[in-house]
Amino acid sequence: MTEDRLAPPTFDPADAAAAASRFAATAPADVHYALVDSPIGTLVAAATPHGLATLSYADQFDGADGVLDWVAAKLSPRMLEAPARLDDVRRELDEYFEGRRHDFDLPIDWSLASEFGRRILKATAAIPFGQVSTYGKVAAQAGNPKASRAAGRALGANPIPIVVPCHRVIGSSGQLTGYTGGLHRKVALLQIEGVVLG
């Protein structure tokens, strides 16, 4: 203590970090998220109490922070990093990449998709492991056979790639066209599923 100052109390920053971790693990946020490593790059998984809202490639928005800013703006900024709450997502993804899982059993929160996008994504979710469909067929299943371009856009904006297998949708003449995370990932996912590309 000097004439007009009092030194702040000393503390162990590890204690503050532990308190913050405890908060993030237990507090009821609107969105819990975690970074998930995968053979095709780091993924940002974010879930609400309704289910998985997004599984984004971390490099999609110039890094994980960009993905998280987007989720905060679209859903809620009450977001905490709580890896334990996303254990099921991590486990099912690991099983998928090891070839031991063909269908995901995760509850889905569709609120990051538009109304039309949801119909397209749900039709896409019905394409079985190891098979492919076309934009036109998916559009038809969603109730509008002429909307194959709109279907392409909706799949390009798929907030939950891999789990909603938009990589299984290709062009009508067999070309891969595009993919949210880059074509190399579409190829890698189809190879995991044993799809032989023409």
Next chain:
Amino acid sequence: MPQPPFQRFLDAHRDDVWRFLVASVGRDAADDVFQETFLAAMRAYPRLRPDNPRSWVLTIAHRKALDHFRARKRRAVPVGDLPEVPAPEGPDIRDDGVWERVHALPAKQRAAVLLRFAGDLTHAEVAIVMGTSEEAARRNAFEGLRKLRQEMTA
């Protein structure tokens, strides 16, 4: 501009809030009050656009610390002859004896000293938290320090 994820807010302010709480409620109670502080902050977070988020979250910590002392006072019941149990010794105990003495100061001086020196707020920010003038905040901190100095040298 929408608010960034709350996790970033937590990461940015956890050390400041922790240091303030170690001084104001002590190491042992700090964790509970820390949880309550950030729970209240997270509830209010989407609606708020604080110009000064650090001052805002320390205001919440200050109020939660006061709640903690009120609750402790309510719980405190007179006890009979309990054996004297020495406080455990170790690195977890508050290391700075002077911060123990701060608790004995009159309420306004205590708040001003805690917010200014453990919270590292400016006198102007302390004034906003306490709802006083900047001059009053400065005087409370000054009087508090003077009293501490008298006790330490007595």
